[in-house]
Amino acid sequence: MYKTRKRLIFLSVNAAILILFIVISTMLMPERIKEYSFSLLISIPSVIFVLLLIGGDTVRSALDKRLRRKIFEKGETRYLTRFINRLRFCYSLDDLYKVFADVLEKEAGCSVLFVDREKNYILYNSPDRLASSRSVRDTLERNFPLSWPEGSYLIDDSLGIVSHAKDARGFFFVCGTQHLFIFCRYTKLFDADAFRQFYEEFSRFQSRSRTIASLTEISDLTKEWQLLADTQRSFLPQKMPSIRKLKLAAYYKPLINVSGDYYSVLQIDKSKTLLLLGDVSGKGLAAALIMGLVVNTLKIIDDKEDLESVIREIDRAIKNMKLQDKYTVLFLGLIDTDKMTMRYINASMSDPLVLSRAPDGYKVKALASNASLVGIIDLGDITVEERRLYRGDMILIASDGLSEIMDSNGIQFGSSDVFQETLRTSADKMPEEFINDIVRLIPEYNGGARLHDDVTMMAVKVG
Incomplete structure (x- = not known):
């Protein structure tokens, strides 16, 4: 029913466009054609046709939405x-x-x-x-x-x-x-x-x-944590996608086999790409379950451009699991390479950074939190913010396991001069080299000491 009626709408609107085009073109065409240039005579119907196509798309979209609501939300199919x-x-x-x-x-x-x-x-x-x-x-x-x-x-x-x-x-x-x-x-x-x-x-x-039953069985019955970690890693991108006007790289180092960190990259269309990086509270099976739940929930949501709805669906899914004291912090960023913008929600993540070229070197801009913890408390109001992007911008999203690494004096890596300088000097490189420069700096900074948290990073080069 739906496909047939949708096809009828398409044919009816196209027929109406054709009839209107003929009628309006006839009315607007000058009577004495020889007195006008060829380019003018061509431009009049061309403009009319383009305007009618735009109007037709709008009408088709509105009629299709109305038809979908009628069939899938009001009829028996509901x-x-x-x-x-x-x-x-x-x-x-x-x-x-x-x-x-x-x-x-x-x-x-x-x-x-x-x-x-x-x-x-x-x-x-x-x-x-x-x-x-x-x-x-x-x-x-x-x-x-x-x-x-x-x-x-x-x-x-x-x-x-x-x-x-x-x-x-x-x-x-x-x-x-x-x-x-x-x-x-x-x-x-x-x-x-x-x-x-x-x-x-x-x-x-x-x-x-x-998958979830497998995670539970592996943990409860066999304690084969490496197999659990391998299953968990299957939720993460096996390799970064090739996307027009974007270069991407990621780094993932769990503290133990089973991590609470996660990330994902989903290409919505040729110009829009959704970035996700987050961190679940705690470690072990519960964290692995929440991590898999978040990644899977994002994949199955139809309208991934509605960032507020995405966050609220993830929040609802975690709360429905009823795992005590489990929550996540996360960053969602929707990059549009045609408009050169990034709409984003930072739900209490360690601030992602945007590095932009300037006459005196790269400037670092932090994307501060604009939403609360996800999955444990009332989310309240959520504001989707937008950031203008420029060719050559480098975006760094990382879990707090990176910024909270300490040197012998107790100074955190994220606030250190050497980290800020590395960001500025490496921002001109490709994302993988950029991340490698940061990774090489870690043992130098903390003297090779054992890390105390998972470290996950995603770097995105724009343009």
Whole structure:
């Protein structure tokens, strides 16, 4: 429904643009064409066409938003939309079962059957006659064995596959060895695109829950901390992406195998890139879980340009974990290389730095905190600030494990003259060389003493 109507909107608006273009061009064209230059005669319709295209894009966007709200937020499909939105923040089977009950059963009136085909085990079933029926389960097992290919399907009254939604009385998904059946008499009223979104989000949930279960099992049962650290590192970028007008490098050194530091780089489009670097309170399994939770939450949020909403979703996800006294500080920066700006929220991080060229050398500007700790207290008001960027700027984001390194006199590295001088003299280099200069300076500064915290850095060269 949605795709078809969206296509109709596209065709209708384009047809309207074409008709308006012909009508307006005819009205504005001079009657005695020979008296005007060729460039003028071409420029009039060109300007009209560009203006109509801009107006058409605006109209299309507004109509599409209205259509999406009508279908996905107001019609029957809203139940699937609510389920998908809740599923994004589920991290265990218990979380999933609660959403089954709250949304699919209570709100939508659906019946749910969740089966592990490999173990032939019922993971969840609604407390009604259909989902609890032995004959229904036997029929589904015969019709859809373990070898059934992954994907989403519609089912009819006889519990077989059906092609058309008008004949469907439910739908099901196959993800690995697990089959999820949802029975609903008004399945035909759901938008087909919602099934795709549901399946994709359910697949992500399975991957996410397996990772978290793996972290917990490794820590609680085997104590193989190196394996836990390797799993944790899989959340971090394996290599920095290649992005137009940006050069990036990162440094990550955990104090012990399992760290509370994390970072991520997500390219939103050809001109916009989102930077994340943060630090979870404490160490060990709980810190690793929060770290993975933050990185994963950022990845699944649709509108990554709404920085305030991103921070609030991360805050809500951490609080839902109910891990006592666990929180994070973090920096979110959205760089736009077309506008040459960076919009950012600094949630109590050690101040990131922007180094800009000046006639007398590089100037250092700190990006002070503008939000509170995330995941433990009320966030309150959040202000998204914007910083103008210039070609050649170097941005340094680092955890407090760097700035709080001390020399023999108890002077912190971040406030030392030698650190500030290194920043200015190395800011002209590429990010990797810039970071290497800082790293080489650390043992000289603290006399090779053992560090007391994780050290994580990200450097970004603009232009």
